[in-house]
Each structure stands twice: as structure tokens, then as C-alpha cells.
Amino acid sequence: MKTLRKWSRILHRDIGYFFIGTTLIYALSGIALNHINDWNPNYSVEVNKFKTTIELNKDDNIKEHIKNLLQEVAPRAVYKKHYYPQKNLLKIFLKGGSSIVVNTVSGNGRAEFLKKRPVFYQSNFLHYNPHKWWMWFSDAFAGALILFAVTSFFMVKGPKGMRGRGGIYTALGFIVPLLFLYFLL
Amino acid sequence: MKKLIFALGLIGILFTSCGDSPKKTEQVTDDKTTNSTAIAEKPLLALADFDSKAGNWINKEVQVKGIVDHVCKHGGKKLLLVNDKADVHVESEERFDDALVGSEILVTGIVKEFRVDEAYCLQKEEDHQQSHKDGTDSDEMYAKKMEQITFFRDSMKAAKVDHLSFYSLDYISHKVEKEAEEATEEKQENKE
Numbered sequence: 485m486k487t488l489r490k491w492s493r494i495l496h497r498d499i500g501y502f503f504i505g506t507t508l509i510y511a512l513s514g515i516a517l518n519h520i521n522d523w524n525p526n527y528s529v530e531v532n533k534f535k536t537t538i539e540l541n542k543d544d545n546i547k548e549h550i551k552n553l554l555q556e557v558a559p560r561a562v563y564k565k566h567y568y569p570q571k572n573l574l575k576i577f578l579k580g581g582s583s584i585v586v587n588t589v590s591g592n593g594r595a596e597f598l599k600k601r602p603v604f605y606q607s608n609f610l611h612y613n614p615h616k617w618w619m620w621f622s623d624a625f626a627g628a629l630i631l632f633a634v635t636s637f638f639m640v641k642g643p644k645g646m647r648g649r650g651g652i653y654t655a656l657g658f659i660v661p662l663l664f665l666y667f668l669l
Numbered sequence: 670m671k672k673l674i675f676a677l678g679l680i681g682i683l684f685t686s687c688g689d690s691p692k693k694t695e696q697v698t699d700d701k702t703t704n705s706t707a708i709a710e711k712p713l714l715a716l717a718d719f720d721s722k723a724g725n726w727i728n729k730e731v732q733v734k735g736i737v738d739h740v741c742k743h744g745g746k747k748l749l750l751v752n753d754k755a756d757v758h759v760e761s762e763e764r765f766d767d768a769l770v771g772s773e774i775l776v777t778g779i780v781k782e783f784r785v786d787e788a789y790c791l792q793k794e795e796d797h798q799q800s801h802k803d804g805t806d807s808d809e810m811y812a813k814k815m816e817q818i819t820f821f822r823d824s825m826k827a828a829k830v831d832h833l834s835f836y837s838l839d840y841i842s843h844k845v846e847k848e849a850e851e852a853t854e855e856k857q858e859n860k861e
Contacts, residue, residue, distance in 0.1 A: 526742075542753075565773055567738075569738075569751065575738075577736070581770050
């Protein structure tokens with residue numbers, strides 16, 4: 485038992501150190517993606533409304549006119565593509581995911597400029613398993629979490645261990661999800 | 670120190686035990702990326718004709734060209750392909766790259782049909798009533814969903830059919846279409 489306790493502590497501590505970064509990545513992106521209906525976890529969106537007099541109807545010179553519009557409302561933006569979702573509505577795509585929608589009759593427009601959210605964008609990118617190698621690494625992380633749970637049973641002896649306070653907390657930790665399952669399933 | 674080496678060794682074992690699989694998956698990824706020769710053999714459906722012609726190609730591979738209007742932010746496995754005349758939903762098992770938004774792409778995919786009939790409407794009606802009763806859907810949301818069912822029923826009645834067909838594409842691969850001007854810019858960048 486003494487050896488088991490000793491190795492549980494060593495593994496829990498050292499592998500824990502190794503996975504601190506990964507834990508933060510999954511924790512941050514977990515919160516971000518949990519609330520995906522309330523915000524855009526990858527980009528912050530800046531909306532600019534404008535009115536233009538530039539002629540934007542569908543014709544052979546439309547690209548030139550779009551370039552003129554970009555000079556006016558988004559000088560640093562790089563044009564990507566455009567199309568007309570409705571007869572009087574022009575949508576312009578810009579590099580980086582930003583876009584502009586203009587009513588070609590009224591000239592009223594709305595530009596949405598996207599900016600990557602630092603840390604969140606990168607964490608979310610990894611959360612979605614962008615590559616097979618990351619998948620294996622995150623599997624190792626998940627395995628390590630199981631190991632942390634198992635080793636925690638043996639790490640501490642006495643009233644603060646599993647036979648005392650630790651055991652009560654562990655039981656509570658099981659009860660909470662079980663209650664959710666009971667009421668929601 | 671010995672303990673640290675042991676712990677790191679254990680992590681190492683976890684990785685090496687899975688060592689040969691990624692090669693396989695990379696191969697799959699390669700297959701999924703553009704192979705213009707393979708793509709060229711598939712029939713090309715004009716996006717504007719997709720809804721009217723897709724019925725002849727159910728469960729078959731076709732190509733459709735359009736601009737990516739958006740990639741679904743919930744999971745990123747759906748995108749909307751558009752042009753001035755029509756749109757089509759493309760669904761994938763893997764996430765689409767956000768950077769595709771605004772690009773013109775040639776998608777190869779399998780045509781899928783989704784049928785809406787009276788049984789579907791009844792089932793949906795029941796589901797919406799339950800969600801409203803549970804408080805999951807607000808009054809406004811509930812009214813909107815029920816309006817959609819009414820629309821389906823009215824459409825079937827007007828067309829004198831017992832079902833409506835909605836078509837989408839199950840993604841296989843894509844190729845980003847570059848405009849001449851864009852390609853020239855890239856060439857110049859590469860030369861520099």
C-alpha cells in the first residue's frame with residue numbers, strides 16, 4: 485500500500501505538471517464552446533453601418549465599384565468574392581472572414597469585421613481535433629485524467645483520504661451528474 | 670529525477686503504442702483533398718439547377734460549384750454554398766476550414782434527399798408542442814416552428830403532392846477555384 489501511495493503521488497504530480505497546458509486549453513475552449521449560442525467563441529465581431537452612393541448593381545464593372553466601396557468603408561480590407569443573395573442585396577466577402585452587405589437601392593450597408601479572439605481561437609481550434617496526431621495526444625490527456633482520478637484514491641491516507649473527507653467529496657461528485665441524469669434523461 | 674524520467678517514460682509509451690495509425694489517417698486526408706483528375710469525372714450540376722435536377726442523382730456523386738457563404742459555427746461540419754441564383758447545404762463528417770468562407774469552391778459530394786410528408790409534420794408538431802410545454806422553446810420560437818409546418822402543408826397542398834423533397838450534398842472533397850487575377854498574384858508572390 486505504501487508503494488502504491490508513493491507512485492500514485494509521483495504519477496499524479498508529474499503527469500499533472502505535463503498536462504497543465506492541455507488542461508487549460510480544454511477548460512477554456514470547453515467554457516467558450518458551451519456558450520456558443522451566446523457568442524462567437526472564435527471571433528470578435530465589429531459591426532459598422534454605412535450609407536453609400538456608389539452604384540452597386542450587377543454589371544460588367546461591378547468589381548471596380550466594389551473596390552471603390554472598399555476604399556470608402558474598409559480601406560485595409562482585401563476583396564475575396566461577391567454575390568447577390570437577393571435582387572437588391574449585394575454581399576461582399578473579404579479575406580479573414582469579414583463581409584459587407586449592401587442594399588443596392590438604398591445604399592445602406594453593414595460591414596462585419598471579424599477579428600480572431602486570441603487564446604480562444606487557438607484553444608477552440610485544438611479542441612476540435614484538427615489533426616490525427618492531436619487526436620492521439622488528446623486521447624493520452626484523457627487517459628491521464630482517468631489516471632488522475634484513480635491515483636487520487638490512494639494519494640492521501642487518514643481522515644482527509646478516501647475513507648474520510650475525500651470519500652465524501654468523491655461521492656458528491658458522482659451524485660451531481662447522477663441527479664442531472666435522473667431529472668433530465 | 671528517476672521518478673520524473675519514469676513519469677515521462679510512461680507518457681512516451683502512451684504515444685508510441687499509437688504510433689503507426691496517423692499515417693493511415695494522413696492518407697485519408699490526402700484522398701479527401703483535391704484530386705482534380707478524380708473530380709473531373711463527376712457530373713457538374715449548376716447550382717441554379719440543383720433543386721430541380723438533384724432528384725435524378727440521389728445517392729450518386731456530383732459536383733457543384735459555388736461560393737461558401739458560411740460555415741456552421743456549431744461544429745463546423747455544414748456549409749452553405751451559394752451564388753446569385755440558388756444555394757445548397759453541404760454536410761461533412763469532418764470540420765470545414767473557416768477560411769473557406771467567401772471562396773468559390775467546386776464540391777464533390779453525394780446527393781441526399783430529405784423528405785417532408787404528413788408523418789414528418791405530425792411528428793414535428795408533437796415535438797414542438799413538447800418543447801414548448803417543457804419551456805425549452807419560447808412562445809415566439811414555438812409560433813415560428815409551427816408556422817414552418819403550416820408552410821410545408823400548404824406547399825404540399827398547392828403542389829398536389831404527398832411530400833416535399835429537399836436536397837443536400839454529403840461532402841467528399843473540394844477544390845478551391847482561383848480567379849485568373851488571384852492566381853497571377855500568387856505566382857508573383859511565389860517568384861518574389
